[in-house]
Amino acid sequence: MPGTDKTLAQKATEGPAIILVNPQMGENIGAAARAMLNCGLDRLRIVNPRDGWPSERAEAMSSGALGMMPPVQVYTSTADAVADCHFVLATTARPRDMVKQVFTARAGAIEARQRSLQGRKIGFLFGAERAGLVNEDIALSHGVITIPLNPGFSSLNLAQAVLLVAYEWMVTDDETPGRQFDTVPVTHDKLHELFARLETELEAHGFFRNPDQKPSMVRNLRSLLVRADMTEQEARTFHGMITALTGRKSPLPDGQD
Amino acid sequence: MPGTDKTLAQKATEGPAIILVNPQMGENIGAAARAMLNCGLDRLRIVNPRDGWPSERAEAMSSGALGMMPPVQVYTSTADAVADCHFVLATTARPRDMVKQVFTARAGAIEARQRSLQGRKIGFLFGAERAGLVNEDIALSHGVITIPLNPGFSSLNLAQAVLLVAYEWMVTDDETPGRQFDTVPVTHDKLHELFARLETELEAHGFFRNPDQKPSMVRNLRSLLVRADMTEQEARTFHGMITALTGRKSPLPDGQD
Numbered sequence: 001m002p003g004t005d006k007t008l009a010q011k012a013t014e015g016p017a018i019i020l021v022n023p024q025m026g027e028n029i030g031a032a033a034r035a036m037l038n039c040g041l042d043r044l045r046i047v048n049p050r051d052g053w054p055s056e057r058a059e060a061m062s063s064g065a066l067g068m069m070p071p072v073q074v075y076t077s078t079a080d081a082v083a084d085c086h087f088v089l090a091t092t093a094r095p096r097d098m099v100k101q102v103f104t105a106r107a108g109a110i111e112a113r114q115r116s117l118q119g120r121k122i123g124f125l126f127g128a129e130r131a132g133l134v135n136e137d138i139a140l141s142h143g144v145i146t147i148p149l150n151p152g153f154s155s156l157n158l159a160q161a162v163l164l165v166a167y168e169w170m171v172t173d174d175e176t177p178g179r180q181f182d183t184v185p186v187t188h189d190k191l192h193e194l195f196a197r198l199e200t201e202l203e204a205h206g207f208f209r210n211p212d213q214k215p216s217m218v219r220n221l222r223s224l225l226v227r228a229d230m231t232e233q234e235a236r237t238f239h240g241m242i243t244a245l246t247g248r249k250s251p252l253p254d255g256q257d
Numbered sequence: 258m259p260g261t262d263k264t265l266a267q268k269a270t271e272g273p274a275i276i277l278v279n280p281q282m283g284e285n286i287g288a289a290a291r292a293m294l295n296c297g298l299d300r301l302r303i304v305n306p307r308d309g310w311p312s313e314r315a316e317a318m319s320s321g322a323l324g325m326m327p328p329v330q331v332y333t334s335t336a337d338a339v340a341d342c343h344f345v346l347a348t349t350a351r352p353r354d355m356v357k358q359v360f361t362a363r364a365g366a367i368e369a370r371q372r373s374l375q376g377r378k379i380g381f382l383f384g385a386e387r388a389g390l391v392n393e394d395i396a397l398s399h400g401v402i403t404i405p406l407n408p409g410f411s412s413l414n415l416a417q418a419v420l421l422v423a424y425e426w427m428v429t430d431d432e433t434p435g436r437q438f439d440t441v442p443v444t445h446d447k448l449h450e451l452f453a454r455l456e457t458e459l460e461a462h463g464f465f466r467n468p469d470q471k472p473s474m475v476r477n478l479r480s481l482l483v484r485a486d487m488t489e490q491e492a493r494t495f496h497g498m499i500t501a502l503t504g505r506k507s508p509l510p511d512g513q514d
Contacts (some may be wrong), residue, residue, distance in 0.1 A: 035417060040407040050331050065410060108427065148428070150297040153322060166423060171363065171405070249455060 016112060016122035016169060018162055019081050021137055024129050030061030031159030032126075033069065037062075039166035042069040045081045045123075049074065062180040080124070083092045086120035087112060088226075090141035091161055094135050100227065101143035108145040109168035120185065124165050129158050136215075139223035140188065143176040156201045186235045194235055195222055201246050262381050273369060273379035273426060274300040275419055276338045278394055281307045281386050287318030288416030289383075294319075296423035299326040302338045302380075318432065335382070335394045340446035343377035344369060345483075347398035348418055349390050357484065358400035365402040366425035377442065381422050386451065393472075396480035397445065443492045451492055452479055458503050 009043060018036050023029050023046055033044055044066075046053060053074050059066055066072065075081040081193060082088050089108050090100075110123045127133035138144065149156065149165055156164075199218055208214040230238070243249050276294050279301055280286050290301055301323075303310060306460040310331050316323055323329065332338040339345050346365050347357075360368060368450035370378045382398060397399065404421055406413065413421075456475055487495070500506050 031414070034414070037410045038406050038413055038417075063412065068410060104428075149295050150427075153294045153325060155320065156295055157288070157291070159418065160295075160420050163420060167421055170407075232324075 015041045015043060016116065016124055017045050017081075017085065018166065019045045019047065019078070019123050019125050020049075020158070021047045021078050021081075021125060021133060021178055022050065022128040022131070023126075023158065026055030026057035027061045028129060029055060029072075030058035030066065030156045031062075032162040033062040033072075034065040035159050035163035036063060036166050037065040037069060038163070039170040041166050041169065042071075044069060045073045045075060045077045047078050048079050050128075070251065078140060079188070079192050082123045082125070082140055083192065084121055085123035085188050086185045087115045088123040088125060088141045088188065089143050089145050090108075090127075090133050090138045091127040091145045091147065092127065092138060098103065100138065100141065100223065103143055103145050105145055105147045105164050105168045106172075108143065109165065109172045111143070113169065113172040115185075121187070124162075124169075126158060126161055126165075135219050136222075139219045140226060141225055142229060151187055161207075186230045186232045190235050191225065192232070194238055195225065197239065197242060197250060198225075204244075213234065266291060272298045273340075273373065274342065274379055274504045275423065276302045276304065276380050276382050277306075277415070277419075278334070278335050278338075278390060279307065279385040279388070280305045280383075280415065280444065282316035283308055283312030284318045285415045286312060286329075287315035287320075288314070288414075290319040290329075291322040292416050292420035293423050294322040294326060295420070296427040300330075301326060302332060304328045304332045304335050304338050307385075321406070335355065335397060336449050338444070339380045339382070339397055340444065341378055342380035342445050343442045344372045345380040345382060345398045345445065346402050347382040347384075347390050347395045348401050348402045348404065349384065349395060357395065357480065357489040360400055360402050362402055362404045362421050362425045363429075365400065366422065369426065370429040372442075381419075381426075383415060383418055383422075390431065392476050393479075395481060396476045399483055399486060405481060411500060423481070431498050443489050445488045447489065447492050448482065448487070450505065451495055452482065454496065454499060454507060458499055462503075481484050506512060 018032065018041060020029060020032060023032075026049075027048065029044075029046060036042065049055070051057075053072065073081075089103065089112060091105075112124075116122050125133060125137060127137065131157060132146070145165060147156065147161065179184060199220070202208065227239075229235075239250075275289065275298060277286060277289060280289075283306070286301075286303060286306065293299065293301060306312070308314075310329065331486075346360065346369060348362075369381075372381050381402070382390060382394060384394070402422060404413065404418065452475075455478070459465065465474060482495075485491075496507075
């Protein structure tokens with residue numbers, strides 16, 4: 001039925017972005033693309049693919065999926081890749097030393113679908129084949145999806161992790177409870193402006209005494225601010241607090257201070 | 258936690274058999290084994306693997322899974338591979354010209370789990386990479402699992418089909434409603450004795466007038482009898498009907514007629 005296909009194509013257009021961070025083998029990117037499209041998702045983003053892009057091996061392994069999708073978007077940082085997203089979930093098998101809401105794939109898909117139905121842009125982050133996501137990437141996420149697997153044998157192929165998340169997303173389609181989100185959350189690019197400004201000011205004010213500890217301090221700060229799920233108004237308020245505390249409007253290069 | 262692992266290993270021991278019919282590439286068998294074990298299943302059966310067994314490529318692609326599982330069982334017919342099963346579901350993307358209950362992966366997993374909790378042995382059938390299952394195999398199944406995928410791009414890699422079914426099986430673990438099955442269903446080997454006897458008698462009695470149509474007639478008959486979900490007593494009754502109608506106890510080679 002053409003009607004069915006059109007509806008699904010349209011849903012795919014509005015669907016979440018699958019974001020592969022530092023993927024190594026082109027084959028895995030292609031297999032991930034195939035798995036996504038199997039489940040009606042067609043927005044693939046990749047951050048610093050080790051072997052470059054485009055990739056003939058990815059094309060071959062995608063079984064035609066890459067040719068049917070909009071062009072893959074390539075980024076040089078995870079922050080750029082999630083800049084337009086309102087809600088980001090990171091998939092990781094390992095619990096991290098960070099306070100994040102943890103979802104099963106199913107619960108994460110339901111949570112994301114509810115926000116998507118309110119017009120929010122969703123991103124699902126996947127790490128490299130062996131290394132997974134680094135803490136800096138996880139800090140940019142609103143929550144973590146931990147797929148509940150056999151604890152004795154839990155290492156999942158990248159494309160299979162993408163498949164399970166995309167599948168759960170697709171299956172939520174019919175069964176989403178009508179939970180409402182009344183506020184407009186901030187997009188990640190606005191949040192990054194806030195991070196940059198805050199961290200610059202903290203640096204200027206001697207907050208990071210031990211340079212060795214600065215990366216983890218920054219990470220925990222970002223994680224905290226992401227988790228707060230701020231609205232745009234709240235982000236502006238936060239900027240206002242910084243302005244008030246420091247006495248200057250913005251220390252960013254493009255600022256008007 | 259060793260306790261957690263032990264519980265899961267025990268569940269795996271009692272878990273469904275994943276049955277790959279005529280798989281072609283060893284790589285796909287290995288990837289399927291990995292996906293199964295990710296989800297706590299470790300009973301792999303293969304019917305007529307094209308490239309033989311054991312397979313070095315399968316070992317390599319399984320990422321160690323094959324070494325952690327009981328030895329793979331190899332069969333020369335699908336009927337043999339399901340002989341000890343009480344409940345068999347066939348995965349196929351295509352609706353067939355046969356009356357079968359059709360399940361989503363989730364509904365099929367719930368259905369199978371309910372029977373497993375009553376001590377029934379479960380089998381999930383998967384066809385070859387491109388060809389899928391033939392109608393003769395589907396006829397041996399109590400129902401069909403059709404994974405709901407993007408209708409514009411639904412061809413799923415073998416290992417990914419195994420992953421989705423095994424995953425849904427694993428996830429049903431916690432949320433199975435307490436439906437009861439009071440009767441003991443017949444195992445497939447008993448059913449096959451019945452098929453063989455019935456078909457031999459029908460042949461002897463000129464039932465299959467057109468030899469060209471015999472295969473599809475047999476298939477539909479088997480499909481019907483499987484779908485009936487007979488108890489052992491009912492199978493005996495059916496044998497009794499044949500005995501009564503034909504006037505002889507059993508025309509099988511090892512029979513006592």
